[in-house]
Amino acid sequence: MEKAILITFLIATSMVYKTLAQDEDLSPIYLDSYADVPTATAYDHKLLDHMTxxxxxxxxxxxxxxxxxxxxxxxxxxxxxxxxxxxxxxxxxxxxxxxxxxxxxxxxxxxxxxxxxxxxxxxxxxxxxxxxxxxxxxxxxxxxxxx
Incomplete structure (x- = not known):
């Protein structure tokens, strides 16, 4: 469930940035740039899990x-x-x-x-x-x- 929400958020964010990029001549942000977000989240959760x-x-x-x-x-x-x-x-x-x-x-x-x-x-x-x-x-x- 958490993963589905994260993916939905990233897709929505990507769409917003694409729209802004067209309006303001910015480079679009693609979902590929968020490929290791689950890895980052898991890594940081593990970091916290090892702390008292x-x-x-x-x-x-x-x-x-x-x-x-x-x-x-x-x-x-x-x-x-x-x-x-x-x-x-x-x-x-x-x-x-x-x-x-x-x-x-x-x-x-x-x-x-x-x-x-x-x-x-x-x-x-x-x-x-x-x-x-x-x-x-x-x-x-x-x-x-x-x-």
Whole structure:
């Protein structure tokens, strides 16, 4: 049943994008580009299945503490290898090193992002260390990651 709903959604989405492509001169998106969605879903479900409920709750609490504005800024900073604002640094440091590392490890273990983890995870540690150097004096002294 879940698979049927997903396939229906993908077909409908493909039709909408085809219509938009004709109207706005965009390239159409074909269903073939979603061929491994069930694989991705199964992979991510398996990832969650191997986590304890305590770990999932911990990561949810960490995510709740991170502002959505900072989450977006942090993601853009990691992808584009750019620093984040002092306000975002403060938010990152306030959630704590364990939360930051846990969220990064989890996010970059998912199917869609696991292939870039080796590049992005070191950036997340550098981002943390930069925030420690630039912002920690105002809020306390969190520990830097070893380099």
């Amino acid at each position: 409920l305590q770990r999932i709750k911990f990561l949810q609490d960490c995510d709740d503490k991170l502002s959505s504005k900072c989450g977006i800024e942090m993601t853009e900073g990691l992808v584009n290898n750019k620093p984040v604002s002092e306000e975002c640094c403060e938010n990152i440091l306030k959630i704590g090193r364990d939360c930051h590392e846990g969220l990064m490890d989890f996010v970059f273990s998912t199917y869609e992002l696991k292939d870039v983890a080796n590049e992005i995870l070191p950036r997340s540690k550098r981002m943390w260390n930069t925030c420690v150097r630039t912002t920690a004096a105002r809020i306390g002294a969190p520990i830097a990651f070893e380099t």
